[in-house]
Amino acid sequence: MKLSRLIILLCFSIFGLMSTMGDSHAADPVIFVPAADNGIQLPEELTLGPCSAVDFDSEGRMYLFHRGKQPILCFDRAGRFLRSWGDNLIGQAHGLRVDQHDHIWVTDIGNHMVYQFDSQGKILLAIGQPGKPGTGENQFDKPTDIAFGRHDEIYISDGYGNSRVMKFAANGKYLGQWGEPGKGPGQFNLPHSIILDRQGRILVGDRENNRVQAFNSEGKLLEIWTGFAPYGMEFDAQGNLFVADGRANKVLLLNSSGKVAQSWGRKGAGPGEFNLPHMLTADTADNLFIAEIGGKRLQKLLREK
Structure with missing residues (x-):
């Protein structure tokens, strides 16, 4: 692994771990690693606009909503483009x-x-x-x-x-x-x-x-x-509540009392950084997918077990 990549991963994990300090009732920390890419294959003629929301169906198909041509995009479980709709x-x-x-x-x-x-x-x-x-x-x-x-x-x-x-x-x-x-x-x-x-x-x-x-x-x-700006909210399969805080440019994990237990990210364009994270979802492996308005992208965070 290249040194620069290793530094990014270590820093990103530290951001998540630091937020658990001082919470005597914190569970084992959740660890995410920024993925090398978001796993989807866009048609050559399509450029993403500001990405506002994303979700999966029971078959593992992804639906991405963005502010541009073909606003509703559908991808199969492997990330291959299937169809789009919503123009006009x-x-x-x-x-x-x-x-x-x-x-x-x-x-x-x-x-x-x-x-x-x-x-x-x-x-x-x-x-x-x-x-x-x-x-x-x-x-x-x-x-x-x-x-x-x-x-x-x-x-x-x-x-x-x-x-x-x-x-x-x-x-x-x-x-x-x-x-x-x-x-x-x-x-x-x-x-x-x-x-x-x-x-x-x-x-x-x-x-x-x-x-x-x-x-x-x-x-x-x-x-x-x-104590935070809840732009988007989503539960993973374990019942963990994640929040996209678009003002702080972070993804937050809340505990059962609604307190921030962990957080990830900061403003930027690099892996694990965010530019107005808007809404988010989790797949069946509890990986997170974050739709960014300012960054005009979909970002994937890999869950480490």
């Missing part, structure tokens, strides 16, 4: 999640829409009014992310224009909402990411308030975790 539909890419049925959901902050697709790119459901932001039950104002309940209910963080969480049935029927602008408990200043934990709590990344707020399925506030 997506105004501006933001969130992307794959549900338990392998349906692909995206939030479009350009056209104020949420779409559900099958794995071939066919539209199955569209929620919102294209190009018409608003506060109604069938409107969004730059929706940011999607989460899925145990009974296929849909939770949408809405978002840049509206400071609320909206709840829908699997067929798109409006079920309710909560939240308003502000800094107080249960209020939001840009709800930017949303995910459910194993207890069924809805975790909302309240980005500009530098906190995560946890709610039950009806919007009752349960907990507040502070």
Whole structure:
């Protein structure tokens, strides 16, 4: 191994290990090594724009959402390009999640829409009014992310224009909402990411308030975790919660109390460095994939067992 590469790996591991110091209840540290590449093969004619979100389906196919031509990109388990879609539909890419049925959901902050697709790119459901932001039950104002309940209910963080969480049935029927602008408990200043934990709590990344707020399925506030900017959130298969902190240009690991247990990265363009990490996902081997807005790239961190 070249000396420069060895130094990078050692420094990156140290960044992760240092953050566990002082936590007497810390588990064995998680160790990541920056991969030599992200493992995907782009078509020659395609250049990535700002990358906003990434996720996998149950077959190991990757879906990458970026702000450029062919905004939704699909790759097979080996990283080979399969298909793309979204031109002349997506105004501006933001969130992307794959549900338990392998349906692909995206939030479009350009056209104020949420779409559900099958794995071939066919539209199955569209929620919102294209190009018409608003506060109604069938409107969004730059929706940011999607989460899925145990009974296929849909939770949408809405978002840049509206400071609320909206709840829908699997067929798109409006079920309710909560939240308003502000800094107080249960209020939001840009709800930017949303995910459910194993207890069924809805975790909302309240980005500009530098906190995560946890709610039950009806919007009752349960907990507040502070001290970081939660641009994106994802659980790995072990139940570890990782956060992309786009303001600090770091990836964070939170403990069960919502405290930062470990962190990786700093601002830069090198391996293991970040330029506005936006959203992230984990594969079945617990490797992390981070979509970068500023870096216009997808980065892979290899999990060492």
